[in-house]
Amino acid sequence: MTSAALKRVPQSDSTHGVYDAHPTIHSSDVGQRFQQEHRRLARSKRRHRVILNIAGLVFFLLAWEAIPHLSSWMNPALFPPPSRVFTAALPLIASGELATHISASLMRATSGFSIALVLGITAGFLTARIETLHHLSEPVLHGFRSVPSLAVVPLAVLWFGIGELPKIALIAWGAFFPIWITTFIGVRDTNIVYLRSAAALGASRVRTLFLVILPAALPFILAGVRQAIAVSLIVLVAAELSGSNAGIAYMMSLGHQLFQVEIMFIGLVLLGAFGFVADRLFVWVVKRLFPWYQSAS
Structure with missing residues (x-):
């Protein structure tokens, strides 16, 4: 090919073809x-x-x-199959009695757990950050932590009667200690390197608390809260058995007195369903509020 022919080759088209064969990959x-x-x-x-x-x-x-x-x-009369349990639940659902028991139990469990959540996290932070307060409260809190919630039921009835207050107080009592002890451990065991780095960068006590200590202690706090959810349902049964006119445990007690085993199984199924739904709801909320925390499953 002569030099004149080479000059007539469209160099721009050749270059364009090369770039088309190897397109640029953007990071986005x-x-x-x-x-x-x-x-x-x-x-x-x-x-x-x-x-x-x-x-x-x-x-x-x-x-x-x-x-x-x-x-x-x-004996099917003592261990009824699900079909008989469901058949026994239909009249309770139609009359609205089952909804009344469910709403009463959920109100008590939610109220007691909410009180324990606020008090437990607050007490955990204070006792972990204030050494004097920790030493003052250590024998009392650790001593009461070893007392089963069921042992407090008779005293709660004597002190507060059989109204709603003793039931909510018992649930708050049982759920408080798991939240408090895990919050205390999480805040106390915050890596000293994090605290010194925050201080070197000029962070105030408040900013250090919310931006360093709280995220570091979050796995421990969430573990305690998750355990407290299950404890709330356990104590709920004991609280309602101490004297009430509505609730899941009250319905089970009534079924026991009338020898209606299907009613007792309805209560067991509901308590298990409450526990599962509450745990799944907890995991969902944690993933929405703290997307970087993936330990909850």
């Missing part, structure tokens, strides 16, 4: 694809988990239904 496109893939995997994982949860529940119900029929030593 890579980030978007990574986020989309991460969301897709998260959705797939949630679907897989829900399917397994439903399968486990169905397997449990089928086994429960089969045991009274297949076992000659199991």
